[in-house]
Amino acid sequence: xxxxxxxxxxxxxxxxxxxxxxxxxxxxxxxxxxxxxxxxxxxxxxxxxxxxxxxxxxxxxxxxxxxxxxxxxxxxxxxxxxxxxxxxxxxxxxxxxxxxxxxxxxxxxx
Amino acid sequence: xxxxxxxxxxxxxxxxxxxxxxxxxxxxxxxxxxxxxxxxxxxxxxxxxxxxxxxxxxxxxxxxxxxxxxxxxxxxxxxxxxxxxxxxxxxxxxxxxxxxxxxxxxxxxxx
Numbered sequence: 001x002x003x004x005x006x007x008x009x010x011x012x013x014x015x016x017x018x019x020x021x022x023x024x025x026x027x028x029x030x031x032x033x034x035x036x037x038x039x040x041x042x043x044x045x046x047x048x049x050x051x052x053x054x055x056x057x058x059x060x061x062x063x064x065x066x067x068x069x070x071x072x073x074x075x076x077x078x079x080x081x082x083x084x085x086x087x088x089x090x091x092x093x094x095x096x097x098x099x100x101x102x103x104x105x106x107x108x109x110x
Numbered sequence: 111x112x113x114x115x116x117x118x119x120x121x122x123x124x125x126x127x128x129x130x131x132x133x134x135x136x137x138x139x140x141x142x143x144x145x146x147x148x149x150x151x152x153x154x155x156x157x158x159x160x161x162x163x164x165x166x167x168x169x170x171x172x173x174x175x176x177x178x179x180x181x182x183x184x185x186x187x188x189x190x191x192x193x194x195x196x197x198x199x200x201x202x203x204x205x206x207x208x209x210x211x212x213x214x215x216x217x218x219x220x221x
Contacts, residue, residue, distance in 0.1 A: 033208055042200060042212035043153070087153065091208035095160055096141040097168070098208055102152035 002026045004101035006088050011107045012078055020073045020104045022088035032064050032071045033089040033098060043087055046073070075106075083108045112136050116201050116213035123191040123220045131186040131216050133201030139211075141204040142184040143168070144176065146197040147215075153200065159184055191220045 003025040012018040024032070031050040035043035049055055049064035049071060061074040073086055085103040092099065117132045135142065143158040155168030157176040165176050173195060175187040184203075188195060196219050202210040 031208060042214050044212070045209065048207075048209065089153075089208075095158055095166060096204055096206055096208060097143070097155060097158060098210060099155070099169075100145075100153040102150060 002090065002092075002099040004088055004090055004099060006086075006101040006104045008102065009105045009107070011109060012075075014078055014080060014108055014110055016078050017074065017076050018078060018106065020075075020086050020088075020106065022071045022073070022101060024069050024071070024088070024090045024101075026090040026092060026099060028092040028094050029066070029090055030093040031091040032062070033091055034060075034062050034071075034073045035087040035089060035100075037085045037087060037103065039084070046086075048091075078108050080108050080110075082106065114201055114203050114211050114213035116199075116216050118216060119214065120217050121219070123188070123218065125191060125193060125220060127191050129188050129191065131188070131199055131201075131218075133184045133186065133213060134182050135184075135203040135211075136182065137203060137205070137211070138181060139203035139205050140181070141206060141210075142178065143202050143204075143210065144174070144184070144186045145200045145202065146170065146195075147200060148197050156186065156199075188218075193220045196220045 034046040037043040047062040088101040089098040144156040145153040159178040201213045204210040
């Protein structure tokens with residue numbers, strides 16, 4: 001079966017750093033995706049990790065440990081526009097499928 | 111380049127009615143998927159396709175049918191709408207390796 005866990009809600013301050021964790025148990029795991037979804041909109045791609053380690057893209061970084069079934073998304077220099085839901089998704093190669101967690105609702109406050 | 115286009119954006123159905131949610135992509139992607147998103151449940155896979163003429167069931171396929179006669183189109187059919195199918199439906203396409211582009215969604219209410 002597939003099981004992906006992430007916190008339901010987080011709150012952080014503008015300008016700060018926040019880390020959103022994701023743990024997964026999936027069969028046929030090939031990689032870990034992070035998507036951002038603003039209220040009422042479609043999910044948009046943020047990052048993808050295949051190998052262990054850190055991937056950095058501007059203010060966003062994502063980390064993967066395959067042996068621990070663990071990933072995190074790190075957001076630096078938080079801005080109000082970063083208030084959104086962040087979705088962790090496990091990629092399984094069979095059928096090119098993504099299995100999503102329930103999402104973490106991030107609120108950025110002044 | 112429109113990406114993934116879903117129609118309609120909003121729909122209200124009566125219990126027992128049938129309808130088709132349209133999805134089209136112009137990126138020549140082989141892979142397409144349908145998800146539903148409910149509060150507290152995340153995105154759940156309904157059906158997916160790995161190419162024209164090939165479809166398979168996802169996590170929550172009951173009450174839905176799909177077909178993939180062309181690379182571009184992947185319609186989702188609700189056979190007999192039920193209130194439990196009230197949800198936001200997203201279509202997505204990918205060239206492979208899990209990199210999906212999502213449509214803007216269809217917000218469906220069944221009364």
